[in-house]
Amino acid sequence: MSTYLVYTAGGVLLYALGTYGLLAKRHLIHKVISANFMGSGVFLILIGLGNRSPEGGPDPVPQAMVLTGIVVTVALTALGLAIVKRYYTATGLDNLDDEPSAGGDR
Amino acid sequence: MGDRRRFPALLPLLASGGVLAFVGRAVLALPPAANGLAVEMRDGAKASGIKNVVTAVLLDFRGYDTLLEIAVLMLATVAVLSLREDPAALSRRIAGRAGPVLGALTRTLAPLMIIVAGHLVWVGSSEPGGAFQGGAVLGAAGILLVLSGYAQPAWAGQRIVRWVLTVGLLAFIGVALYPMFGGGSLLQYPAESRKSLILFIEILLTLSIGASILSLFLASASATAGGERP
Amino acid sequence: MTPILPAGIRSLTFSLDETGTPFLILFAFLWTISALYAFATTPAGERARLFAYFVPSALGGVTVALAGDAISFYLCFALMAIPAWGLITHARTAEARRAGTIYLTLTAIGEALLLAALVIMAVEADSLALPVLAEAIGTSPLRDITVALLLASIGLKIGTLPASGVLPLSYTYTPAGAASALAGASAKVGALAMLRLLPAGVMPEEWSYAVMALGMATAFLAAILGTLTTTPRAVLGYSSASQMGLILVAAGVSLTSAEAAPLAYGAIVAFSLHHGLAKSALVLGDDVVSRLTGRARTAALAALALPALALVGAPLTSGFVAKYALKDAVHALHGTVPEAVYALLPWTAIGTAALMLRYFVLTRERTAETHVSPRVPVALWSLVLAAVALVVWMWPAHWNVHAIESALSLSSMWTALWPGLIAVAGWMALRYAPRGARRLNGIVPPGDVLLGLAAAVRAADRWLAGRSRSGGVTARGERADIAPALRATERSAVAWTAASTLFVLLVLLLVALSTR
Amino acid sequence: MNVLAQLPGLLVVVPLAGAAISFVAGRRRAPHVALATALTVLALAVALAVHVLDDGPFRYQVGGWGAPLGIDLVADGAAALFLVLTAIVGLVVTLYATAYFRTDDETAYGHGLFWTLWLFMWTSLNALFLTGDVFNVYVCLELVGISAVTLVTIGGGAEALRAGARYLFASMLGAMTYLLGVALLYAATGQLDMDVLRTTLVADTTAATGLALMIAALVLKTALVPAHFWLPAAHGSAPSPVSAVLSSLVVKGSYFVILRLMLDVMPADYLPGVEIVLGVLGSAAIVWGSVQALLQTRIKQLVAYSTVAQIGYLFLVFPLARHGADVLTLALTGVLVHALSHGLAKAGLFLGAGSLMTRFGHDRIADMGGAVRSAPALTFGVALAGVTMMGLPPSGGFGAKWLLVSAALASGEWWWAAVLVTGGLLAAAYMFRLLSVLLKDTPTELHASKGDARTEWLPLALALGAVLLVLAIPLVSNLAAASNVLIHAGVTP
Structure with a gap:
């Protein structure tokens, strides 16, 4: 198995895990973290697949994309946390299902 | 009324499994060797005179992406500022300076971090590094200063901080516009001043990125201690 | 590519042709008179509100005669029809508003049907020019459905059964000036559409027989409904519907026979001109009468006889010529149905005569309403009356020379007179009728079945809104209610886990499809 | 420079x-x-x-x-x-x-x-x-x-x-x-x-x-x-x-x-197959969005669901695009006109809804009777925007419908045309539901002081723009002809 496939497979797995979390986890912080999983998954896939260059050295374009992607994801995550927090202060809810927050597992 | 009760829990699992299968298949279908744009980029970087290819891609070839990326970062900062509940909240929680140990550590670390940030920017054109890395360190230094009481958290959102936040983007816009007056297109740096212009942007960006990270932290402070509901 | 694409304002073609000319003259004359009349009789404070709707409507109503392609025809047609809603609801009473709503709904449906027909025709003909459209649809496999769409749309415009209530509804509450334009010109746009859009001589006989039968049924039934209503305007509305039924008969003739088509077209034009002027004179008439007192009132009532007689088809009037033209057209067809229609045609005049009597009686009872000087209304009205009297003599003779000649013969005088006499006799006899029969008087509200339909729609709307009819104790649960079910479906479809999973499944579907 | x-x-x-x-x-x-x-x-x-x-x-x-x-x-x-x-x-x-x-x-x-x-x-x-x-x-x-x-x-x-x-x-x-x-x-x-x-x-x-x-x-x-x-x-x-x-x-x-x-x-x-899926989902959006709009009791929810429905029209271009350059030209021009007219009318509608909400102090449609009395220009603007939503002539929405119906018929896939007509009727239904309340002649108490001429006339201006768009269709069709989609499809401008 080639090296690039290890990274890529890890990325795919991480992405699928993140998808499940974003879909099924109720707590909003879980959702934010799951979305970060998805992002990291894609970055791993980009880096992994960008490492197939036979001319020696990795492809710089996916690296640049990942750097841009990381900054964007950081921005999105910051916004996400701010909204989740404000939503919690305003309603006392930590999910979107209108169920009271579990309290203990915060 | 939660959708968890109504909705079979198996379906999200199936859906994620499907994602795994389809993406996995797509990845495995790829040939094990491919160049992408690696060769073109390397040749282009030689022509542009920037030794670090990734920096060349980020700030030169795809500098437009980076311009918008800076916009994303500043936008997120503005967004979080617009969501802040009580600007004075953090000030109330950090009363006075830190104790002797943290104080001494801060006095040692903060200047060091600022130097490291400067170094990261400087080496960015030839080795891994650059404005984002530098900015992150700078922002961390700022957070350290605030938490240990050397800087006022209420500064976030003030006019001077706003200027620092914006100056990177404004400089980038200015540099992007500058070639247009010479008949070039947006971000088409003149060959002779390419390196110095990029360094100029990088330095101001480092300041703004640091301010962004600090503001993101400060603005999300809770309205009440412990983050509990009033 | 050929321009089925509306290139917009630049592709709109306007031109004047032989068909358009009489309509243009009629529309321009009637809209001008009614504008002046409405201006003179509307209180200054309400003028702006009325003319905000009147001006666009008139603009569309006049230019429709000039439209040379499908788009401009449709635009003018709609421009006239839609703002007319504002004229109908001008009085701002509950009835007027209800009439307006029904009118607007029917208009919207009619526009949609016409649009569907025009689009099919434009695609089939690969052109937008009106003459090409009608020709191309005759040989198209979509011919039947297109003609049906056209007839349904025109039927809604001219008040064919079962929509016979649309004309009475649109006249009854409208201010007199505007009403005269709606009565005289609006439905005639439907007649123009027949000439412009219906293909000639291509439909099977059964088809056109059905159309003719529908026309005759409308002519008779509308007359019966009209005699049972209680306001002069409503009577006039039903009379229009009845007359428009006769126009539909002519359209039926043209659909199946290319030889009879010119005769039928002549009849449609004749009917439009004659009926437009006479009906306009009558609509203004009851308003003028209500403004007069004493001897002037008597004189005005007497003058009403001129348009009334014309409608009945008395000799030497425009109505006589129009009816003669229609008879000639029907006569050109052979078969049981055309012959039956031919035999029944004179009998429709009984209905018209009865309507005119009823109108006369109701108008005579109207009391003087305003103290505004009646000078301008009377002058304008006289102009229309003069047009009614003179139009027959200005007739472009080549349409039907025969009709004009025979108008002077004795036998034809008799055929024109007896229906009127029967109606008068019937009216006299009614005075001695049992009380039960007289109670029928006034049982038809203007709008007849349409009102029932509208009530049904409102009930359905309430049901959909999940509200109970009584407003008191709800009967929820006893009746299967679809609205809560729809709401609940949407609620669970937008719940996060369900919705996002659905989206990921959509992703998988797209990927699976793409990589087959 | x-x-x-x-x-x-x-x-x-x-x-x-x-x-x-x-x-x-x-x-x-x-x-x-x-x-x-x-x-x-x-x-x-x-x-x-x-x-x-x-x-x-x-x-x-x-x-x-x-x-x-x-x-x-x-x-x-x-x-x-x-x-x-x-x-x-x-x-x-x-x-x-x-x-x-x-x-x-x-x-x-x-x-x-x-x-x-x-x-x-x-x-x-x-x-x-x-x-x-x-x-x-x-x-x-x-x-x-x-x-x-x-x-x-x-x-x-x-x-x-x-x-x-x-x-x-x-x-x-x-x-x-x-x-x-x-x-x-x-x-x-x-x-x-x-x-x-x-x-x-x-x-x-x-x-x-x-x-x-x-x-x-x-x-x-x-x-x-x-x-x-x-x-x-x-x-x-x-x-x-x-x-x-x-x-x-x-x-x-x-x-x-x-x-x-x-x-x-x-x-x-x-x-x-993806283009068919998009077309089918578009049709579903038209019907489902309109039905949900009909069921809403709050004004902005109604307008929002109307957006769900109107988005559906935009996706009808994809199945139609398979039928050659002529149909593609019609359909593309149609969706572009639709995007424009919906853009103007929907903005007008939302701004109008916002002004109504400020004036009434609430967002319940049922209690907005009599708006026409105190805010005639505003109500007129909402009604005009409705005309475009329904696709009634003369309006930009009508032009879009005309083009899309022509494209559907020219492609031979008439069912897309049926969807378009159904969508128009459903739009008429939910707009009439709103307008019948606004046009009621009941006396109302409004927060008049909060009203500003701008919030009353700007919605009307947008709605008027959407209606007058019908005159700009030649311009839109020239711009469509200058789009890469058509140029690369071999349609000479």
Whole structure:
């Protein structure tokens, strides 16, 4: 198995895990973290697949994309946390299902 | 009324499994060797005179992406500022300076971090590094200063901080516009001043990125201690 | 590519042709008179509100005669029809508003049907020019459905059964000036559409027989409904519907026979001109009468006889010529149905005569309403009356020379007179009728079945809104209610886990499809 | 500087500079910065449209490198159309907002940061309409997403925050799906530029998977049923000027990218069956959105569901595009006219709804009787916008319907025409439900003091624009002819 496939497979797995979390986890912080999983998954896939260059050295374009992607994801995550927090202060809810927050597992 | 009760829990699992299968298949279908744009980029970087290819891609070839990326970062900062509940909240929680140990550590670390940030920017054109890395360190230094009481958290959102936040983007816009007056297109740096212009942007960006990270932290402070509901 | 694409304002073609000319003259004359009349009789404070709707409507109503392609025809047609809603609801009473709503709904449906027909025709003909459209649809496999769409749309415009209530509804509450334009010109746009859009001589006989039968049924039934209503305007509305039924008969003739088509077209034009002027004179008439007192009132009532007689088809009037033209057209067809229609045609005049009597009686009872000087209304009205009297003599003779000649013969005088006499006799006899029969008087509200339909729609709307009819104790649960079910479906479809999973499944579907 | 040649770059940088300056200008001066920016961008957008009409589409090489090394902007007829729409709606919304966001409370409405957020959103929309690079699309989408989510929550109410959170997670899901698609596409082809992809794309599992992921992500951002789950809450609970922009412009941004990927970048039948799925979902959106609009009791929810329905029309172009250049021309012109007329009318409708809500002090449709008495121009504006929604003539909506019905009939697939007609009737139903209340002649008590001439007349101006659009159809069809989709399909302009 080639090296690039290890990274890529890890990325795919991480992405699928993140998808499940974003879909099924109720707590909003879980959702934010799951979305970060998805992002990291894609970055791993980009880096992994960008490492197939036979001319020696990795492809710089996916690296640049990942750097841009990381900054964007950081921005999105910051916004996400701010909204989740404000939503919690305003309603006392930590999910979107209108169920009271579990309290203990915060 | 939660959708968890109504909705079979198996379906999200199936859906994620499907994602795994389809993406996995797509990845495995790829040939094990491919160049992408690696060769073109390397040749282009030689022509542009920037030794670090990734920096060349980020700030030169795809500098437009980076311009918008800076916009994303500043936008997120503005967004979080617009969501802040009580600007004075953090000030109330950090009363006075830190104790002797943290104080001494801060006095040692903060200047060091600022130097490291400067170094990261400087080496960015030839080795891994650059404005984002530098900015992150700078922002961390700022957070350290605030938490240990050397800087006022209420500064976030003030006019001077706003200027620092914006100056990177404004400089980038200015540099992007500058070639247009010479008949070039947006971000088409003149060959002779390419390196110095990029360094100029990088330095101001480092300041703004640091301010962004600090503001993101400060603005999300809770309205009440412990983050509990009033 | 050929321009089925509306290139917009630049592709709109306007031109004047032989068909358009009489309509243009009629529309321009009637809209001008009614504008002046409405201006003179509307209180200054309400003028702006009325003319905000009147001006666009008139603009569309006049230019429709000039439209040379499908788009401009449709635009003018709609421009006239839609703002007319504002004229109908001008009085701002509950009835007027209800009439307006029904009118607007029917208009919207009619526009949609016409649009569907025009689009099919434009695609089939690969052109937008009106003459090409009608020709191309005759040989198209979509011919039947297109003609049906056209007839349904025109039927809604001219008040064919079962929509016979649309004309009475649109006249009854409208201010007199505007009403005269709606009565005289609006439905005639439907007649123009027949000439412009219906293909000639291509439909099977059964088809056109059905159309003719529908026309005759409308002519008779509308007359019966009209005699049972209680306001002069409503009577006039039903009379229009009845007359428009006769126009539909002519359209039926043209659909199946290319030889009879010119005769039928002549009849449609004749009917439009004659009926437009006479009906306009009558609509203004009851308003003028209500403004007069004493001897002037008597004189005005007497003058009403001129348009009334014309409608009945008395000799030497425009109505006589129009009816003669229609008879000639029907006569050109052979078969049981055309012959039956031919035999029944004179009998429709009984209905018209009865309507005119009823109108006369109701108008005579109207009391003087305003103290505004009646000078301008009377002058304008006289102009229309003069047009009614003179139009027959200005007739472009080549349409039907025969009709004009025979108008002077004795036998034809008799055929024109007896229906009127029967109606008068019937009216006299009614005075001695049992009380039960007289109670029928006034049982038809203007709008007849349409009102029932509208009530049904409102009930359905309430049901959909999940509200109970009584407003008191709800009967929820006893009746299967679809609205809560729809709401609940949407609620669970937008719940996060369900919705996002659905989206990921959509992703998988797209990927699976793409990589087959 | 040759301004004409620099227009694409300026259309991105000018509003971006406006956003930055408005942030440092302070809350008092920010509205002036926004207005000045709006006027400049409108002038630039119109100039670009004229330039494209005169000289045809052109590419703009940012940084002077050119694809595949650098990023190219593409200025074609369709892009110019959306830019002009954005500029017109943007200017009106900016004017409206100067009246709407007047408050002395320091913490209200996001600490006065509306203007900065709004100019960032404008920048990102312009960038999205112009970009020719699939990764750059990702950055633009995130800019749009972050600004849109924040603007939804700017009012600060619990409902708005909940809607914002849902919107945020939907946005994240879409962004990640899109980025994964780009990663796979780049791994398979080694290209990011749309024009290079158009000429080099060959059948390949990975590339097709990537493109399908990208299309799906954009479908989520465009809120096509069943991926509309985030839209009604977000558009319904945002401040009205924000709702107007979200409904009339933001969903068009991602739609525009779908349009280019499906009809320009990919060869016909590259993703077999996807165009049918999009058409079917579009039809479902028309019916389901309208039915839900009919059931709403609150005015902005009704308008938001109407957006769900109207988005459906935009997707009918994809199945129709398989039927040759003539049908494609008709259908594309149709959806462009629809996008324009819906953009103007929906913005007018949301602004109108906002003014009504301010005046009544609530958002219940049932209790809005008598609006016509105290706010006739406002009610007239809402009614006119309704005319376009229903597709009644003479209006832009009518022109769009005409073109789309013609295309459906010319393609021989008449059922799309049936969907269009049904959609018109359903739109009439829900608009009449609203109008029948507003036009009631009952006396009402309104908060007259809060009314400002701007909030009464601007909705009417937009609605009038949507109606008069019917006169601009030749212009739109010329711009459509100057779009890369048609030029590459072999239709000579």
